[in-house]
Amino acid sequence: SPEAARALDGVAGLSTKQVNDFLLFPDAGGNPLDALPPVDARAAAVLVDRLVERSSILSAVNLSAVLLKSGRGTDPRAPVRITADGSTFWQLKDYRLRVEAHMRSYLEGDNERHYVIASVDDAPLLGAAIAGLTN
Numbered sequence: 001s002p003e004a005a006r007a008l009d010g011v012a013g014l015s016t017k018q019v020n021d022f023l024l025f026p027d028a029g030g031n032p033l034d035a036l037p038p039v040d041a042r043a044a045a046v047l048v049d050r051l052v053e054r055s056s057i058l059s060a061v062n063l064s065a066v067l068l069k070s071g072r073g074t075d076p077r078a079p080v081r082i083t084a085d086g087s088t089f090w091q092l093k094d095y096r097l098r099v100e101a102h103m104r105s106y107l108e109g110d111n112e113r114h115y116v117i118a119s120v121d122d123a124p125l126l127g128a129a130i131a132g133l134t135n
Contacts (some may be wrong), residue, residue: 007035014041016088019048023093060102064113073113078109080115086125 011091014022024047036044063082064091067073073080076082089096100117107113 003037004040012039020092056098060099064103064106067113073115076114082117083120083123084117
């Protein structure tokens with residue numbers, strides 16, 4: 001709407017935190033999207049939710065492809081451990097749940113794979129240290 005255009009005129013971009021806060025705490029204040037009229041705020045919430053859904057699908061496709069290509073994870077006693085790092089995966093509204101739901105749908109039947117998604121403290125730092133020591 002023209003009102004929404006005026007409200008967003010000075011917004012150059014949004015951080016993931018701002019988007020997440022908009023979805024989780026719509027009346028908290030302090031968010032550029034708070035200036036939207038109610039009907040436009042609802043439309044923006046739907047659009048943002050669909051972007052999160054699309055992102056979760058793409059992440060699930062990539063993770064599932066790695067599992068399938070590797071041939072690992074066929075034994076439920078030895079699931080593949082996937083380490084997920086970052087606040088987007090763990091904190092963005094419903095993101096982790098969506099990624100896992102899509103992975104379950106891709107990795108069933110003939111493609112069945114067993115995996116565990118976990119968080120590792122300081123994973124990028126540890127990975128860089130291991131790479132530095134082994135190269």
